[in-house]
Amino acid sequence: MRAPVSAAVAISVGLIVLVGYFFPLEAYNLPAVRSLLIEWGVILAGVATLVAILNLLGVHWRKLSASQNPDYNSLLVLLAFLVTFVAGLWLGAAHPQYQKVVTMIQAPIEASLMGLAAVVLLFACIRLVSHRKGWMGVVFLVSAVIFLALGSGLLPSQGDSLLADVTAFIERLPVAGSRGLLIGIALGSLTAGLRILMGADRPYSG
Amino acid sequence: MIAFESLAGFLLVLLCALLMLVFTIARRRMRSPSRRTPARVQVGLRPIAAMNELQRAMGLAVEEGARLHVSLGKSSLVAPTAGSALVGLSALERVAQMSSISDRPPISTSGDGALALLSQDALQASYRLAHAPELYDPDRARLTGVTPLSYVAGTLPVIHDEHISANILVGNFGPEAVLMVDAGDQRSAFTLAAADSIPAQAALYAAAKSPLIGEEVYAVSAYLQAGASHFASLRAQDVLRWLIILGLIAGAALKLLGINGL
Numbered sequence: 423m424r425a426p427v428s429a430a431v432a433i434s435v436g437l438i439v440l441v442g443y444f445f446p447l448e449a450y451n452l453p454a455v456r457s458l459l460i461e462w463g464v465i466l467a468g469v470a471t472l473v474a475i476l477n478l479l480g481v482h483w484r485k486l487s488a489s490q491n492p493d494y495n496s497l498l499v500l501l502a503f504l505v506t507f508v509a510g511l512w513l514g515a516a517h518p519q520y521q522k523v524v525t526m527i528q529a530p531i532e533a534s535l536m537g538l539a540a541v542v543l544l545f546a547c548i549r550l551v552s553h554r555k556g557w558m559g560v561v562f563l564v565s566a567v568i569f570l571a572l573g574s575g576l577l578p579s580q581g582d583s584l585l586a587d588v589t590a591f592i593e594r595l596p597v598a599g600s601r602g603l604l605i606g607i608a609l610g611s612l613t614a615g616l617r618i619l620m621g622a623d624r625p626y627s628g
Numbered sequence: 629m630i631a632f633e634s635l636a637g638f639l640l641v642l643l644c645a646l647l648m649l650v651f652t653i654a655r656r657r658m659r660s661p662s663r664r665t666p667a668r669v670q671v672g673l674r675p676i677a678a679m680n681e682l683q684r685a686m687g688l689a690v691e692e693g694a695r696l697h698v699s700l701g702k703s704s705l706v707a708p709t710a711g712s713a714l715v716g717l718s719a720l721e722r723v724a725q726m727s728s729i730s731d732r733p734p735i736s737t738s739g740d741g742a743l744a745l746l747s748q749d750a751l752q753a754s755y756r757l758a759h760a761p762e763l764y765d766p767d768r769a770r771l772t773g774v775t776p777l778s779y780v781a782g783t784l785p786v787i788h789d790e791h792i793s794a795n796i797l798v799g800n801f802g803p804e805a806v807l808m809v810d811a812g813d814q815r816s817a818f819t820l821a822a823a824d825s826i827p828a829q830a831a832l833y834a835a836a837k838s839p840l841i842g843e844e845v846y847a848v849s850a851y852l853q854a855g856a857s858h859f860a861s862l863r864a865q866d867v868l869r870w871l872i873i874l875g876l877i878a879g880a881a882l883k884l885l886g887i888n889g890l
Contacts, residue, residue, distance in 0.1 A: 444638040445630060463706050471741025474771035477748075481767045495785070532777040539803060539831075542810045546835035553837055562833060600826050603842045607824050609644075609868050610846025611711030613861035616645050618714065622652070622857030624753075625717040625746045 429621045435459055436619045479503060569596065644864050651860030659856070673862070678820055678838035679851040685794040685818035686726060693731035694793030696723055697786060699808065700747055701799020701823070702739030702779050709800040711846070712824035713743050716798035717750045718849035718858065723796065724754035726852070728763060736769040737786055738799075739779030744771035776802045787811040794818040798848050803831035810835065822848055 442456030482496035506524065513520045547566065550559045571577065572593055578586045617623035689696050700716040703709040723734050736747040747769035755764045772782025787795060788811060795812045797805060801823040809832065812819040821836035822845035823829050832839045840848070843865065850858035882888075 440641070444634045444641075460706065467704060467706055467740075467742045470745045471771070471774065474741035474744035475774075477744070477766060478771050481770055484767065493789075528775075531781075532775075535777050535781060535807065536804065539806050542806045543803070543831055543834060546806065546810075550834050566834075603826055603829070605872055606843030606865070606869065607845075609865045609872075610715075610843040610861075611708070611824075612641065612644055613648060613864055614711035614714045614846060616641070616648060617857050617861060620645065620648065620857070622648075622855065623714065623718055625714060625721075625750055 425624060425626065428626050429624055432624075432626060433619055433621055436615075440619070475503075568592065640868070644868060647864035647867055648857065648860045651863040652856045655856035655859050672859070673847075673851060676840070676844060676847070676851065678840055678844075679848070681818060681838050682794070682796065682820045682851075685820075686723065689793040690727050690730040692793060695730075695732040695791050696727055696734040697790065697792045697795045698723055698734060698736045698747075699783055699795065699797045699799070700736060700738040700743055701797070701801050702776050703743065703800035703824075704740050705742045705746070707800075709824055712799045712822075713738075713740075715846050715849050717743075717746055718854045719796060719798050719852055720747055721750045721754045722849065722852040722854045724751050725758050728755065728758040728760050732791060733763050733765070733768060735786060735790055735792075737772045737779075737783045738769075739771070739773055739776065741771055741774070744769060777804055780804050780807050783808055784811050787815060787817070792817050794820075796820045796848075797832075798822045798845060800824050801828040801832075803827050806831050806835040813837075820848075 438452070439456050439459055442452040446453045446456075479500060482493075482499045485493040486496040486500065509520055509523075515521075547563060550563055553559065554562075572589060577589045580586055580590070614623070618625075686696060688694075698716065698720045700713055700720065701709075703713040705713065720734070720736050727734055734751075736751065738744045738747055748766045751769050752761075752764045755761050770782075770786075772786065773779035784807065786792070787808060792812070792815060795808065795817055797808060797820065799822075802825065805821065805823060805828055809819050809821055818838065819836050820838045820840070821832040822840035823832055824845050829839070829841055833841065846865070847862055849855075850862050
């Protein structure tokens with residue numbers, strides 16, 4: 423049996439949190455125990471992020487100091503991390519100047535990446551029909567165009583006219599569709615969680 | 629006093645657990661040597677084109693000595709979206725086992741610290757099970773960024789520079805994941821894209837040649853033959869889905885009849 427102690431801890435903690443969610447039995451102090459366990463989980467996740475960042479820095483250090491084809495982009499990553507980390511420790515993460523500098527660097531880069539993603543999506547839509555030979559590609563494209571037109575406000579969706587009624591009906595279709603998808607996703611999440619609770623899946627066995 | 633919603637929710641979870649248990653036992657009995665059934669019956673999964681292509685891409689990667697890349701998304705393990713990340717971890721474990729004879733072991737990227745550590749753990753466990761613990765290298769399971777876009781930006785060099793022939797994106801992604809798909813296309817690599825968020829599914833449907841839609845993301849590990857419990861999960865989902873459909877129809881019929889008090 424793989425990691426019986428870890429499995430026992432994971433299953434018992436999971437069961438306490440699950441039962442505490444459905445039945446907040448004050449007499450057994452279950453809500454408090456459940457909150458405490460979740461807080462511990464959040465703290466552990468924070469520590470794990472620090473460990474993972476150290477691992478990432480190690481990866482970049484090894485890429486930089488490789489004897490063959492050293493990656494000099496890794497030097498930028500290491501320097502940027504060092505400056506941000508030291509400044510954050512020195513000034514405090516909530517310092518307005520620190521926040522301003524980080525945001526002024528991060529926001530434009532992320533905005534340009536999102537712009538790039540929009541262009542990639544546009545080209546993907548153009549190539550969609552050749553990718554998907556069936557009717558689903560065509561339906562997807564036609565739907566995208568219709569909902570772009572509806573989202574732009576060109577067609578009335580409020581009022582007493584027949585066009586407004588039809589528009590309102592069409593606008594409701596994606597909501598119904600996404601609810602159907604969400605039910606499937608919720609069931610998938612439920613079974614994935616239950617596999618951990620039943621000890622069938624153990625991503626923590628080491 | 630226990631609320632009706634809590635009781636109904638708990639009963640649904642209990643029913644799901646029971647169904648999974650029953651289907652797991654049935655699956656194991658079917659696969660036991662004394663009750664061998666034909667392979668066609670044992671498989672029992674409807675064909676998904678993307679999963680067939682993934683199996684083929686994995687075989688080609690092993691033959692060509694290329695690397696597989698599993699990206700696990702950016703979900704925190706204490707968030708409601710952790711389910712897809714857990715499926716990604718199971719997929720990573722199976723991919724590592726199946727490609728343990730490859731010259732280049734698979735690489736994993738993630739956008740959450742705890743997920744990155746668990747991916748290291750999954751790789752280590754899979755190599756131990758494959759009797760090749762020397763293949764384990766913690767540098768092959770990396771955190772590439774802690775915000776959605778920094779995660780994608782950190783993953784792009786991995787797709788470009790690490791001799792990747794197949795990318796498996798399984799987990800919680802945003803629409804920005806199209807950049808990873810595009811990077812894979814530029815390297816002529818196969819990309820399986822499976823996200824649990826609806827905006828990402830829409831974007832990936834347009835961008836990826838092999839997307840998975842809806843709850844198919846939760847079926848990846850079952851199609852990679854991760855175990856009887858994964859197969860049982862799919863069967864339990866099917867039963868529950870039919871129950872929900874019947875419930876919705878009954879609810880609509882009752883409303884049409886003017887009965888709203890339930």
